[in-house]
Amino acid sequence: MGTALTARDILPEEANALLVGRVWDEKAGGPTPVLVDGEHLRDLSSLAPTCAQLLELQDLVKSLEDKTAFPLLGKLEDYLSGKSGKLLAPCDLQAVKAAGVTFADSMLERVIEEQAKGDPKRADEIRARLAPVIGENLKGVKAGSEKAAEVKKLLQEMNLWSQYLEVGIGPDAEIFTKAPAMASVGCGAKVGIHPISDWNNPEPEVVLAIRSDGRIVGATLGNDVNLRDVEGRSALLLGKAKDNNASCSIGPFIRLTGTGFEVEDIGTLDVSLTVTGDDGFEMSGVSHMAAISRSPENLAAQTLNANHQYPDGAMLFLGTMFAPTKDRRGAGQGFTHETGDRVEISSPRLGSLINWVDRTDRIEPWTFGLTALMSNLARRGLL
Incomplete structure (x- = not known):
């Protein structure tokens, strides 16, 4: 999948960013919530066995003030290289939702x-x-x-x-289910394109971490991989266009609000996209959250409210202004992915989410769901 990633490749520019996430830890034999401490990771499983439970804590930021209170898990780069495990999407039990068509x-x-x-x-x-x-x-x-x-x-x-x-x-936002809980992949993983598609693209987005009471507690980056030809045939094929094996990527970490990074800052972020292909093709651009037609707070309120609850919280993609049009396979044919593409979605305050493209039927199938998670945590004495 190309050059191995380093901590510098994916971490935000601000060294004081408070970041939480999730890794597969080979030594523990399962998923573990983590706190980023410089270029090291600390184990948060004693505070909460899942990321959903972690984000529900009322005093989470205060609980994380003394990072040394949590066991050192190892170097971040050892998880990026696969030596100690791998980065997972920084969510687990949460619903994964997405807001569509939010930029002109x-x-x-x-x-x-x-x-x-x-x-x-x-x-x-x-x-x-x-x-x-x-x-x-x-x-x-x-x-x-x-x-x-x-x-x-x-x-x-x-x-x-x-x-x-x-x-x-219009008055009502499009809020749809992007992926089942536990199906999202993390930074460094492959993302999937369904083999029936010849017109598709990445959708670089800011993703909100929302508590079950509707409070926005953090933000991260996401790739809402999309099949343009499938959705173009009929909007009723949205599920087939959006929800496929490894078609949802989130990460690298959730930056928590309340530590010099506030909810108001989310609406001012700049999000960059760079696609680099094995064929020498390159495409890049920058999206400004200030151009969004609905505020992050409005979209969160339309997702969780008195009429619709998510007791484990939600991860909400805020939409993209990117719809790549640069010709790739020939004049007038626009952009589409090729296998092997390196996709980097970045924002200075959130870091970089980097993935490589492959076919959905060639990527390792998704098998570790909610039942497997509960069994794993019980075996490890965390439930």
Whole structure:
């Protein structure tokens, strides 16, 4: 999978960031919640056996003030190299949810997918026709606002309204299930593309860690791997386009709020994407969270509320403004992944999430679910 990762490759720029996560520890023989201490990891299983329980602690930040109170597990690089184990997604029992169509650029691309019916060769022509009209009207529009209602009326009169625009700037956000609990992969793992897809892309996103009471307690990065041709054929195929083996990556760690990094800071983050292929192809760009059409707090409130609870908390993808269009296989065919691609999603305050692309049927199957986790923790005396 390319060059082995180092701690410097994935950690945030700020040395004082309070980071928690999860590793598979070979010595313990199972998953272990961890605290990052410099370039070392400390074992938090005595505080909570799962990450979901860890994030539910009311005084978590205070409990982590003295890092030396927790046993030293080893060097982070020993888990990145596979010597002592591997990094896992920094969540376990939480529901993994995602908000769709939350940026103007991605709204336009979803409409293009819908119009193209999954055919990437038609995308450029449709983009040229729709971008000057829809794109201009969407700039600066906040979802659910009076301005959004005016734009909806205008586009309806022009017969350009779409189900994607409804969830993009209407009052109700699109909140869907990205992956089952325990199915997400972590930094350094392979991410999967279904072999039926010829038009797909990474979706670099900020991911909220939300407690069961709805409080946002941290943030991390995620790759909402997407099959554009499948969803373009029909929005009812969203599950097939989004939820496949290793199609959800989260990490490297959750940065906790309340230590110089606050919920308000999440809305100001910059998120970079770099894709590097074995064929010499490279694509990069930067997404600004300030351009989101709904605030992180609004999306969290639409996910957990009096009408819908998640007793183990939730991880919520906030959406992406990236819909890569750079031609790869030929003129007018746009971007799609090739196996072996290195995908790096990074933000200076959250670190870097790095994965390599392979086919879903070639990646190791997902077998360690909730039943296996409970059995493992019981065997280790942690329940």
